[in-house]
Amino acid sequence: MTEANQRIDMHSHFYGGGLLETLQSRTERPYLRTREDGALMMVAMNDEFEFTDQYHDHRVGLAEMQACGLTHRMLTFPGALGVELLPVDEIAGAISEYNTYLAHLTKSTNGALIGLGGVPLADMDLACAEVTRMRRDLGLPGFILPSNYFNSLAEAEELRPLLEAANEYGCLIMLHPGLKVDEPLPPRPGDNVQYRLSAIDLQASAAQVALTVILSDMLDEFPNISFQVVNLGGTLPFIFERMESIARHRTPNDPFPTDRLRRLWYDCASLGPRALEAAVKLFGADRVMLGSDYPIFKDDPHAHALVPADLGAAEKQQIAWKTAHDLFASLDALRAARIHTMEQVESPV
Structure with missing residues (x-):
């Protein structure tokens, strides 16, 4: 396989690795139940859906990705489910087991599956x-965080110790829609729940998250952290000019820092070619x-979003694999440098 034929999917979710058994043992959200017809159902925070093998059997997902031409896929902890918010005596062991399993999957699939x-x-x-442990011992590239911790600077500050730990070995952090610990569920809309919650609200949330990061000192204070914002930064590609106008008219000496948006990483999950074109113009391929x-x-994101997009061949290659490849390479280099430094300290010449 040549580099030009690589296609790296940087946003998917995996509910296996021990989480299946944990969720089956629960009776409160989130949990699994068996429907009268025998179907396994996931009772999630906002909804209920059929829990097919695609959610927890990596072999099913691997076969489907290979059938459509995806060569690599990053499997992430199911952040929106709220499992990581549970009391530690209920979930800490299962999370540790899950992370260890992800590292095993990377080895057993020769790197085709990458775990977050x-x-x-x-x-x-x-x-x-x-x-x-994930970075030093397991070699995972990073972890996923609920984006509600990044709805404001004060909330992000709650995670300072975690960001300091992530910065030590270099880390990819996916900021994915999800609640904070002990945060109540927001009220449900009175109608059109799927579209209002899963599209309108979610995309605005992604933009809020990116705004918090770029308008803080995080990018400079934690230079070894790579922040991945989902869904192309939500509404950002369509409203950044308004934010520039706001600054131009209200704080002319303090312009909106559009260039800082280029210091984040973005995936095109669940979006299409028109959104992708707008995002590339703003962020760069x-x-x-x-x-x-x-x-x-x-949907296969390559066929569904990238192929029909009005982008150049080089830009399409960049998005298909090279951006992700270069990101992982930089994370590997940071981890190797930190491990080397620690070995030097522990075994001075």
Whole structure:
């Protein structure tokens, strides 16, 4: 396989690796139940859906991705489910087992499946220790965080110890829609729930998250962290000019820092060619990656979003594999440098 034939899916979710048994043992959201017709159902935070093998059997997903030409896929901890918010005595062991399983999958699939782990957020010390274990011992590229921690600067500050731990070995952090620990569910809309919650609200949330990161000192204070914002930054490609206008008219000496948006990474999960074109014009192809949101969405992002997009051949190659490839290479280099430094300290010449 040549580099030009690679296609890397940077946004999918995996509910296996021990989580299946944990969810089956629960009786409160999130949990699994068996329907009268025998179908296994996931009772999630906002909804209920059929829990097919695609959610927890990596072999099914691997076969489907290979059939459509995807060569690599990043499997992530199911962040929107809220599992990482549970009390640590219920979930810390299962999360650790899950992360270890992800590392095993990477080895057993020769790197075709790449794991992005989870952390037990109800105990910050345990969460920090798990981040260190994931990067130092397991070699996972990073972990997923609920984006509600990034709705404001004050909320992001709650995660300072975790960000410090992530910065030590270099880390990819996917900021994915999800609640904070002990945060109540928001009220449900009175109608058209799927579209209002899963499209309108979610895309605005993604933009809020990116705004918090770029308008803070995080990018400079934690230079070894790579923040991945899902869904092409939500509404950002369509409203950034308004934010520039707001600054131009109200704070002319403090312009909106549009260029800082290019210091984040973005995936195109569940979106199409028109959104992808707008995002590339704003962020640059070297900050944009394929994403499917599999198994929630099952479209091949290469065929569905990238091929029909009005982009140049070089830009399409960049998005198909090179942005992700270069990101992983930089993370590997940071991890190797930190491990080398620690070995030098422990065994001075």
